[in-house]
Amino acid sequence: MDRHSESCFCIELNQLLEEQEKLSFKDFRFVCDMLGYDTIPLIISNQKCPLEAFGRTVNGKFFVTSVFRLEKLDxxxxxxxxxxxxxxxxxxxxxxxxxxxIYSLNKTDQCIIVDLSCFCKIEPLSPKLVNRPLPIIEPKC
Structure with missing residues (x-):
């Protein structure tokens, strides 16, 4: 991948970060509508497969994920x-x-830093999936 395509990928992620900030209504003076969406979940991939990372749940169990929230971009x-x-x-x-x-995507405080020069595809998912409340299931008896 040449430098031009690397910068294009960063430009696209920068656009996603800007939209994520707008979605959360950060820095709006007159609009106070709190939709509760502050994350655009995304999958980033190289030409063969998506990025995967290991995390740990609140209960201490491990999980594997290919879905992330963009926190910062350099x-x-x-x-x-x-x-x-x-x-x-x-x-x-x-x-x-x-x-x-998938039913929901739970936020975690676990982060990774990624060199984006290895990736060429962004797949955003619906912000409605993030911290989506689980349904209350009534007992059948």
Missing amino acids: TKHCCATLSLLEPVDIDGCPIEFLCDE
């Missing part, structure tokens, strides 16, 4: 700080994102 060095989003099913159990049906 366009000068084309690297990013990404926080891990834990994919869970409808029961709240951690799942492998690419194999199972």
Whole structure:
């Protein structure tokens, strides 16, 4: 990948970061609508596969994720700080994102720093998935 395509990827991520900040209504003086969306979940991939990272749940169990929140972007060095989003099913159990049906993406405080020169594809997901409340399931008896 040449320097031009690296900078294009960083420019695209910078646009995503700007939209994420607008979505959360940061720095608005007159608009006070709190939608609760402050994250655009994303998957970044190279030509063969998406980036994956290992994280640890609040209960101390490990999970694997391919879904992240863009926290910071260094366009000068084309690297990013990404926080891990834990994919869970409808029961709240951690799942492998690419194999199972995802219900929610739980925010974590775990971050990784990534050299973006290795990646060429961004796949944003719906902000509605982040910290989506689990359904209340009534007992059948």
